[in-house]
Amino acid sequence: xxxxxxxxxxxxxxxxxxxxxxxxxxxxxxxxxxxxxxxxxxxxxxxxxxxxxxxxxxxxxxxxxxxxxxxxxxxxxxxxxxxxxxxxxxxxxxxxxxxxxxxxxxxxxxxxxxxxxxxxxxxxxxxxxxxxxxxxxxxxxxxxxxxxxxxxxxxxxxxxxxxxxxxxxxxxxxxxxxxxxxxxxxxxxxxxxxxxxxxxxxxxxxxxxxxxxxxxxxxxxxxxxxxxxxxxxxxxxxxxxxxxxxxxxxxxxxxxxxxxxxxxxxxxxxxxxxxxxxxxxxxxxxxxxxxxxxxxxxxxxxxxxxxxxxxxxxxxxxxxxxxxxxxxxxxxxxxxxxxxxxxxxxxxxxxxxxxxxxxxxxxxxxxxxxxxxxxxxxxxxxxxxxxxxxxxxxxxxxxxxx
Amino acid sequence: xxxxxxxxxxxxxxxxxxxxxxxxxxxxxxxxxxxxxxxxxxxxxxxxxxxxxxxxxxxxxxxxxxxxxxxxxxxxxxxxxxxxxxxxxxxxxxxxxxxxxxxxxxxxxxxxxxxxxxxxxxxxxxxxxxxxxxxxxxxxxxxxxxxxxxxxxxxxxxxxxxxxxxxxxxxxxxxxxxxxxxxxxxxxxxxxxxxxxxxxxxxxxxxxxxxxxxxxxxxxxxxxxxxxxxxxxxxxxxxxxxxxxxxxxxxxxxxxxxxxxxxxxxxxxxxxxxxxxxxxxxxxxxxxxxxxxxxxxxxxxxxxxxxxxxxxxxxxxxxxxxxxxxxxxxxxxxxxxxxxxxxxxxxxxxxxxxxxxxxxxxxxxxxxxxxxxxxxxxxxxxxxxxxxxxxxxxxxxxxxxx
Numbered sequence: 049x050x051x052x053x054x055x056x057x058x059x060x061x062x063x064x065x066x067x068x069x070x071x072x073x074x075x076x077x078x079x080x081x082x083x084x085x086x087x088x089x090x091x092x093x094x095x096x097x098x099x100x101x102x103x104x105x106x107x108x109x110x111x112x113x114x115x116x117x118x119x120x121x122x123x124x125x126x127x128x129x130x131x132x133x134x135x136x137x138x139x140x141x142x143x144x145x146x147x148x149x150x151x152x153x154x155x156x157x158x159x160x161x162x163x164x165x166x167x168x169x170x171x172x173x174x175x176x177x178x179x180x181x182x183x184x185x186x187x188x189x190x191x192x193x194x195x196x197x198x199x200x201x202x203x204x205x206x207x208x209x210x211x212x213x214x215x216x217x218x219x220x221x222x223x224x225x226x227x228x229x230x231x232x233x234x235x236x237x238x239x240x241x242x243x244x245x246x247x248x249x250x251x252x253x254x255x256x257x258x259x260x261x262x263x264x265x266x267x268x269x270x271x272x273x274x275x276x277x278x279x280x281x282x283x284x285x286x287x288x289x290x291x292x293x294x295x296x297x298x299x300x301x302x303x304x305x306x307x308x309x310x311x312x313x314x315x316x317x318x319x320x321x322x323x324x325x326x327x328x329x330x331x332x333x334x335x336x337x338x339x340x341x342x343x344x345x346x347x348x349x350x351x352x353x354x355x356x357x358x359x360x361x362x363x364x365x366x367x368x369x370x371x372x373x374x375x376x377x378x379x380x381x382x383x384x385x386x387x388x389x390x391x392x393x394x395x396x397x398x399x400x401x402x403x404x405x406x407x408x409x410x411x412x413x414x415x416x417x418x419x420x421x422x423x424x425x426x427x428x429x430x431x432x433x434x435x436x437x438x439x440x441x442x443x444x445x446x447x448x449x450x
Numbered sequence: 451x452x453x454x455x456x457x458x459x460x461x462x463x464x465x466x467x468x469x470x471x472x473x474x475x476x477x478x479x480x481x482x483x484x485x486x487x488x489x490x491x492x493x494x495x496x497x498x499x500x501x502x503x504x505x506x507x508x509x510x511x512x513x514x515x516x517x518x519x520x521x522x523x524x525x526x527x528x529x530x531x532x533x534x535x536x537x538x539x540x541x542x543x544x545x546x547x548x549x550x551x552x553x554x555x556x557x558x559x560x561x562x563x564x565x566x567x568x569x570x571x572x573x574x575x576x577x578x579x580x581x582x583x584x585x586x587x588x589x590x591x592x593x594x595x596x597x598x599x600x601x602x603x604x605x606x607x608x609x610x611x612x613x614x615x616x617x618x619x620x621x622x623x624x625x626x627x628x629x630x631x632x633x634x635x636x637x638x639x640x641x642x643x644x645x646x647x648x649x650x651x652x653x654x655x656x657x658x659x660x661x662x663x664x665x666x667x668x669x670x671x672x673x674x675x676x677x678x679x680x681x682x683x684x685x686x687x688x689x690x691x692x693x694x695x696x697x698x699x700x701x702x703x704x705x706x707x708x709x710x711x712x713x714x715x716x717x718x719x720x721x722x723x724x725x726x727x728x729x730x731x732x733x734x735x736x737x738x739x740x741x742x743x744x745x746x747x748x749x750x751x752x753x754x755x756x757x758x759x760x761x762x763x764x765x766x767x768x769x770x771x772x773x774x775x776x777x778x779x780x781x782x783x784x785x786x787x788x789x790x791x792x793x794x795x796x797x798x799x800x801x802x803x804x805x806x807x808x809x810x811x812x813x814x815x816x817x818x819x820x821x822x823x824x825x826x827x828x829x830x831x832x833x834x835x836x837x838x839x840x841x842x843x844x845x846x847x848x849x850x851x852x
Contacts, residue, residue: 105829109850112456113451113455113847133850135852390809
């Protein structure tokens with residue numbers, strides 16, 4: 049079934065849908081533990097939901113495919129993750145709320161360090177602080193001009209990461225990245241991959257040369273590396289596709305960026321998981337759809353810290369009654385992808401999910417865990433279908449066909 | 451997900467993948483037995499692997515579709531079995547290592563017997579032996595010339611089966627087969643199905659007339675029946691698609707043919723299953739991917755002999771430690787399709803599979819059998835995704851998207 053079939057069936061009502069998304073939730077078992085991180089965690093509240101839910105295992109992109117955060121979240125929200133695969137430049141730009149236009153080429157950059165012979169000695173300029181990053185971007189913004197008149201914007205993101213935007217006509221994204229991926233080498237040239245991209249490539253050569261001059265008096269932050277290009281794309285949002293007034297509650301720029309790209313409003317900045325749930329409570333009457341993004345499950349998985357990931361899951365579990373007490377019509381608990389601490393990275397393993405609502409047909413799953421969800425009523429399915437299921441249980445989809 | 455998405459994510463490393471493929475493995479239960487052939491067999495070694503694996507049921511082509519060996523094996527190796535459906539002529543040609551060119555039309559033929567009035571009395575010429583087949587093919591090769599100058603090749607395959615190749619320009623495969631499918635009838639004319647195929651059809655009428663003349667002094671092998679046409683097609687191989695140096699260990703021409711079409715090297719000829727596993731051991735350091743094809747499970751299924759199929763599975767089980775002792779990074783045990791002895795033919799039933807590796811998330815399956823695999827972590831999925839999963843567990847796939 050094409051994931052966009054649901055669009056034509058959508059109706060509006062007053063029901064409320066909550067997606068509680070623990071980033072990188074899925075894991076694999078580790079010797080000496082009770083199973084995966086989720087299986088090892090004590091999760092009485094999540095388990096109670098499981099008993100009233102229909103459960104399953106979701107493939108964010110497909111069997112064997114390890115998704116980046118972009119494709120994984122697009123799939124979560126019902127967008128084909130392959131057709132809508134966008135470059136990190138767009139996600140970063142959306143994350144810092146850069147006002148994109150259709151003429152923009154969005155480029156993710158690292159501020160880096162080179163030595164006198166031009167060799168990269170630190171690809172992250174010693175992870176400069178946000179303040180330094182801001183100062184460097186302002187310095188570049190103030191001093192750089194391209195001969196063609198194409199506009200240039202430098203915007204700090206976090207630490208050594210920044211956004212570079214070229215605004216002009218006929219810009220192309222088919223350009224090689226300049227990050228050599230290791231120190232001891234010079235930056236690579238921004239070579240055009242297709243002939244049509246040559247003019248853009250020439251602009252970037254000019255820009256990099258001028259950047260190097262402007263930053264030549266800096267000790268650490270004296271170069272930039274271009275790491276991912278994306279032409280602007282517009283996406284039909286959740287309002288347009290599903291008639292949902294959606295709120296994203298997320299702490300990290302990229303997830304806010306994805307949410308904004310898909311037409312969600314963004315909740316005020318929060319620091320802790322509890323703050324996020326409080327923001328959900330506070331805004332519960334004002335929206336139809338809530339994306340609550342929990343980052344630390346993924347971060348601790350990426351750290352390779354099994355016990356710390358277990359702890360985050362248990363922390364979330366303790367806050368779950370704050371959500372269930374709101375009485376959402378549909379509550380979905382899942383991850384965007386797996387981040388097993390044993391692998392310390394995103395992985396291809398399918399993600400446990402449970403969907404609770406008055407209209408669901410609970411299966412025999414008694415506990416929220418990967419091996420339990422296997423025998424759940426959703427079986428194993430592509431994640432892109434989850435949004436349609438949530439809309440159906442929220443009574444927001446009409447019958448298909450006569 | 452399109453099965454070719456994985457191609458763009460492939461990286462190379464030193465991991466080793468073994469596919470142990472028991473042809474026609476899947477079965478259906480029979481009254482008075484413990485279940486299917488696989489469920490009835492005593493398989494302590496396979497069961498031990500099952501406990502460390504992620505299991506499931508695979509559909510070679512799709513629910514309800516009984517696959518031929520071609521589509522089933524294409525799906526096993528990650529090739530869309532519908533888009534890559536090739537005529538048996540190509541598979542036979544590859545199986546005998548006929549050096550195909552892009553101008554070839556490959557035709558599978560039977561040597562047959564006709565009476566004086568031209569009526570087919572034996573569609574297999576009494577299953578002539580390989581020597582006679584060879585003599586007949588050489589006789590035809592030596593004496594036949596087509597007026598157009600299109601080249602003709604006759605190559606014996608086995609018993610009454612042979613390969614006929616036309617080599618020329620603008621040859622077409624859209625031609626009716628000439629085998630009347632029963633004795634007591636004359637061969638059918640090789641009628642063109644589309645207008646563009648008329649010239650090819652005329653060539654075949656000429657060829658059949660001359661063949662009949664040349665063989666008129668033969669008692670049994672005095673006619674040929676044309677049973678399947680295929681224009682040559684080139685396939686990107688496992689090296690090209692997946693950066694795998696692949697070895698096929700298979701006793702039968704057609705499976706070697708499929709493997710060769712997909713760019714695998716072919717191990718020395720082996721006679722027994724044990725010889726095949728020995729060939730795996732001997733070559734284990736030299737390749738990345740091993741296709742070990744076990745034919746007798748299918749043959750005994752086709753015979754309708756339940757107990758003999760059980761015995762083959764038990765024989766394979768006894769040899770499994772020779773494989774696991776090699777320590778492959780990924781071990782997949784499955785079949786290409788089902789051949790229930792109760793049906794004495796290929797069938798549409800999904801095929802049990804287990805995938806074992808350090809990175810897998812074992813489910814609760816304790817035994818390798820059809821009804822156990824239903825509750826496995828792979829669920830029920832198209833077989834074409836198996837190769838991507840194997841590559842993922844072999845850490846040979848990069849992340850998709852930012």
